[in-house]
Amino acid sequence: MSVQAWSIIGAVLAVCFGAIGPALAEGRAITAAMEAIARQPEAGGTISRTLFVGLAMIEAIAIYCLVIALVLLFANPFVH
């Protein structure tokens, strides 16, 4: 197969498997935050702000996978 075909397969795999881990992690983080807010509603502001920042950190990993996929598709260093 050509480099292009392998790049497309690689991009698909990167997004597929790169999305699984962050999805599970974000689910866990949101679960924990909801439990904490249910238990202590007065701390909701601090918890949700921390949650947002933490979600951004987790999400960055999925975004890296997306960027790798896009580099493979649009800016592949091995295709001229």
Added chain:
Amino acid sequence: MAAEVFAVIGAALASAHVAVLEAPVSSPFAEPPIFAFGPAPVTGSTATSFAITAALGLASFLLTRRLSVAPGRTQAALELIVSTIDGEIRDVTGRDPGPYTPLVGTLFLFLVVANSVEIVPLVHSPTARLETTMALALVVFFSVHVYGVRANGLHGYVKHFVQPSPLLAPIHVLSELTRTFALMMRLLGNIMSHGLVLATVVSIAGLLVPVPIMAFGLFVGLVQAYIFAMLATVYIGAAVETQRARPREVAR
């Protein structure tokens, strides 16, 4: 009546996107310049961000020209925005938000507009391009150090890189660089991937189907603007607080 108006607006928006997306999905990393400003080529996203900057600046100038002690409607709305941003910064850094509000508030307001401008037909978000997010991340990168040096002095600020041990200095430096890179990529990835999803849905499903996705894009843009401004505040707060073990409590 309202449903018809909504349908017409949705159809207009979607068909504008279809018109733009007739061509195959273009590379998100390269954009041809539309004109050259002297030796510097100007791309469409740069022109859009210039226009947003000019519009926001003009609006701020016009709206704050006649401030009074007893605020009218517009002034009350503006004060609400500014005091909310102030409050968020105070909660995160535990300090007087005065020096930080201009930077963080400008970043937030610019990003809200820049992320949402995709909803206007034929206009694309400048934050879906690498150059805009890189510029914003570099602004945050440099201003973190400026605020750190201003608060702790050059010696005090540089000292925190070798604490608790000089062995950790490379890791400190590395984390400064990677978090700037992450800031850039997070914003770029979110906004650009939303544009790509929209392009895919439009090419598959035609007119009205993309409208809910565009509405979701407004929400994503707002959240990403909040996160970008919040992370900038967290970084600045960390740089400013290097001398103290715990943030000082500020009287409300």
